[in-house]
Amino acid sequence: MSVRQSLLAILEQGPCYGYQLRTEFERRTGGTWPLNVGQIYNTLERLERDGLVVRGAANDQGHVYWEISDAGRAEAREWLGSAVDRGQAARDELSIKLALAATLPGVDVTALIAAQREATERRLAELRRTREDDGEPATPQTIAAALLIDAQIFAAEAELGWLAHSERRLAAHPDHALALDLATERPRRGRPARALA
Structure with a gap:
């Protein structure tokens, strides 16, 4: 799941503050994958660094609203319009x-x-x-x-x-027919043996 693109897609509807983004994400996904507010703010800071969102001033209640940039809007639309590559799954x-x-x-x-x-x-x-x-x-x-x-x-x-x-x-295989012993040949990479002095 891409938190980055999900937040951008929500911000396309209008400026939001962090906790509001969390609520919007959970409202739109049925709370299936709850997001941590800290994760949201970290993501927003990275999005700002990458020029995809702009941080606004704090309002009277201290909420900082984030607004999507043109580059962020383009990335959100590209994400929403493309297929998910399941071949690169975790x-x-x-x-x-x-x-x-x-x-x-x-x-x-x-x-x-x-x-x-x-x-x-x-x-x-x-x-x-x-x-x-x-x-x-x-x-x-x-x-x-x-x-x-x-x-x-x-x-x-x-x-x-x-x-x-x-x-x-x-x-189709008898018990332990697939069992592998440790390989006797040692891999070439790794720490070299120390020479005895």
Whole structure:
């Protein structure tokens, strides 16, 4: 998620102060990913440094309003008009954990998959209840929140499919057939051994 571009997109509607930006972000995303006010102010300062926002004077209540610049407006529009590159996503802890577990001797990969499946099924049931319990009239806020819940539901369903696929793939190999011993050849990079005097 890009906090930087999200703040710029909100500022396109008009000047805001930091806490107001936080409230607007949460209002538009259903509070799915709450932002820390400190994170917002740090981001605003970087945006100012980069010429994408301009800091205004403080009002009577001490709120400093930030206004988007033409360059910031162009960046926000470019972000909103472009596809998200999912190929550069952060490392996925679950897939790395499963790959490592499959190659380590003595790890019960079947139990790991079962535990993850159970946790994902609980999360999926919770998300579906949240979606069903909604019952609120359709407003821009409720529709935005529903879109984010739906995305999490689809991701949980995909994770369950991937876990089932992984379980079938691993079942084709006898226990510990994938276990890797530590390599005997040492990597060339690293600290050189000290010469004995």
